[in-house]
Amino acid sequence: MSLKRQLLIASLLTLLIPWLGLQFVLELDGALRQQAQGQLLEQAQRMAVQTNPLLQRQPAVFHGTPALFAHTLSHAPNLDGFGDDWPGYDEEFDDSPLDDPNTPLGWQLAVDRDHLYLLVKARRPQPRYFDPGRPRQPHDHLRLVWTRAGERVERLIRTPAPGPVVGWQPQDDPRPDYRIRGFWQAHGNGYQLELQLPRPEPGERFSFAIIQPDRAGVPPSHGPGLTTLPRLVTRAPLLEQALTRGLAPGQQAAILDPAGWRVAWSERPAAPDSPDFDSLSPLQIVERISLNGLRGLVRFYQPSPARWPLLADRQPIEQLPEQGLIDNGDGPALLVSQPLADGRRLVLVQSLDQLLTLSGSALGTVIARSTLLVIGLMLVLLGYSSWLSWRITRLQRAVSSSVDQDGRIIAALPPVRGRDEVSELGHQFRLLMDKLQGYTDYLESFSRRLTHELKTPVAIVRSSLDNLAHTGPTADQQAYLDRVRQATERLSQILQGMSEAARLEQSFDHAEHEPFDLAEVATQATHAYQALSPGHRIQYQGPDQGCQFHGSPELLVQLLDKLVDNARDFTPAAGLIEIRLNADPGHWRLSVYNQGSALPDALASEIFNPFVSLRDSKGEGHLGQGLLIVRLIAEHHQGEARASNADDGVEFSILLPRPSQAGQA
Structure with missing residues (x-):
């Protein structure tokens, strides 16, 4: 899991704070509603005692009475x-x-x-x-x-x-x-x-x-x-005056006849809860929006209120609940009813908005502010995690672009600014890459120095063996001399291969690329190989011309030399070696086919690596550098080297980009 996702999960855990606050508000809302319902019932009982004497002047209207x-x-x-x-x-x-x-x-x-x-x-x-x-x-x-x-x-x-x-x-x-x-x-x-x-x-x-x-x-x-x-x-004015005196802000009261007629009605509006918009700061505006959202959540989790036409002149009094949540058109409210004289009923309603305003605004404001704080903290953490992830990704890309697939360092790391751990890590990476570059340079120069230093001892050994051959050694001595001479020749070939690979990598920087016809180069090289190796049948299959390519013809001839030389070693006498050139979609396919034994499946993908060879160890010395040089020349031309078994032999293919898609090297 990426660092950004880990920090995202950690940031989401902070949402538990407002969620726990919401659960507390919901529990508090239920407790407040129960407490308010009890207080409303007591208030309705007191109002019933005050209004009962006044009802004697107002005869009741019963069901069935027009x-x-x-x-x-x-x-x-x-x-x-x-x-x-x-x-x-x-x-x-x-x-x-x-x-x-x-x-x-x-x-x-x-x-x-x-x-x-x-x-x-x-x-x-x-x-x-x-x-x-x-x-x-x-x-x-x-x-x-x-x-x-x-x-x-x-x-x-x-x-x-x-x-x-x-x-x-x-x-x-x-x-x-x-x-x-x-x-x-x-x-x-x-x-x-x-x-x-x-x-x-x-x-x-x-x-x-x-x-x-x-x-x-x-x-x-x-x-x-x-x-x-x-x-x-x-409606009786005296009854309404008595109701008004007993109401609190945000409450409504009505007296209903037994037939449902509303003979008294009074309300006391709540104090305005909406301040002047122009007087609010941006933070206060966001806070008001959050508080309204909290009220909406509280309403969502409240029990569904019953619809009750509190403002209607005649109401279905037989369906009037004794207490509970109702919706009278102005939002949810608490209702309690109390029986009066002659079958009348007193209905008292308390707005839940006012209840939340009176008892929960402070807590709601705290929760709203904490929610905004948590959301802001999440945004800061996400921004910081994105910035940190971007720095680490940039460092990763810089390290990846500094090393090629063979492990060679091709570029230095850019300097890293800052004093934190990531900057220190980048600085240590830069020091490490510098040390590795120095060690790689030492290893590359070591092969050249070793080749140079060993040429003289090898030459002395070879001259000494020639001198001993003229002294007339015995049969046993001659056998030992022949064995030493073979080892010396093998060591000389190894030194020559190491020197050639080192010179090739250095020559890439000075190779001049030019447009040329790949078919003409392949055709001419094939004729030369046939003349040099009359014991094999070396042929060319492909067009004679019209295969334009941009690159170094000398390097590509060297690539063919290595492939044909490798093919001659594994092709029996009078066997077929065929140089092929085909136009595939997007690239040229230059391949060398030879009859002979097949490649082992385990080495098909590693044959182009250094120090990999299928030759018998008893034969001539060979370090497995030939196919490595083939791969290096192919990659230098933005191509790819492949090896596969074909019919009764082996085919080595080089995929080179065609001029329409090849970059100018």
Whole structure:
């Protein structure tokens, strides 16, 4: 495993710190929710005790009891017959949608202080207005009915033309009731009424019906109905004031009738948790983002909340949980409920965002900062590991490029700067390479000096043997002299091979490359070899010309000399030696084939190494330098030397790059 990966794994282990912090936050969140739920339940019990006396003034509405709900307005609407200042007018009426073409009537009820407001929108393409001259003629009008102290009160709204209207008592001699006033406004599909009435007392009933007689004079009515008057349900200001006094920041409370009507509603907004963006520093912005991410993780691991329409005017009270997590549209929250008098219920909700803000922001900030610190530390470690790995890789490449595949030092290491361990290692490598270069130079010069120094003793030995041969030695002495003469000749050939290999490596630096025809060189060399070795059949197979190559023809002739010389040693008398030249894709294949014994498989890949030879040790002295010289000349021309068995002989091939792909040496 590379050093970079090891440091990466070590850096990833630091993520355990924020992970353990997250586990702690999750456990703390569960404990805080349980504690907050208990505190909410106690708070709901106290609020229930405070609100129960106030509920006696607000009669309860039970299941099955018809009721109409009136919204609470923040300000009185302008009585102009238009509903643009009514909440939700552009969307729909609570009891009857106005955008349904099959519904002839839509309405909305609202209260503001001591007044009840009614907005009625009727679809009537051709309304029939009231004719004061013929009061009994059927006409469109609105009937209002409510109760006061148990007594039924009824008023009529009629008009001879669109405009301001007042209420009329339904008697033979009607009288106006100016406590009821409003505006009758005509529009393209009918008309719209906007009325202001005295607000009924809590628990009283209220209803209305709009009469729209048809052409036959039959007066059909539309609306909630006048037979069974519905209970008028509104939010009680006194109850809402009592709820507001008992709320903490981020809490909401509601009181529900047994039928699910929301008769009281209050909330206390939490303190704003979002500071001015322009006032934050970049570090604080990143910290806020991290804290929001932490809150998102906490929400992800929380139990799934139940959907509950806390802001709806009527809620399914039979499905109301006693306590638990809910989603009221503003995010997850804690809910507890407490029974009240007459089957009512108090619902208290605490926002979990506020809970986390109040109890976990400090810890969340610490964890967020530690996470940012760990991520920054990881980036620093990864950058440092990359830089360290790059330095080691550069040192490795420098060492690799300084030594060739034969172990010879071809370049010096560049100087290494710095005072750390890697720099010291590079410095020691440089010293080592310098020492190895000196030792290699000594070994290379040693062969030359040894050759030079041994030539004189060998010459003396050879002359002494010649002199002894003229003294008339005995048969036994002659045998010893012949053995010494053979050893001397072998030693002379060894010294000649060592000297030739040393001179060849030195000649590479002075060899001149030129373009020439490889086929002509091979053809001429083949004719010369045949003349020098008439005991073998030496032939050339390939094109006579057109094989352009850029290199040293003298070195390539020397390469062929060594290959043919090697082939003659292993080819029987009258055997075939063939010089071949072929054009392969991307290179020229120059090969020498000879009949004879096959190469051992174990030496096929090592035959071009120094001191490797297949000749009999009893024969002439040979150091195995010939094929080494072949490989050196091939590599000098950016080529490759190969040896393989072929049919009934051996083939040595030299792959030389063709001019289109060969670099200029």
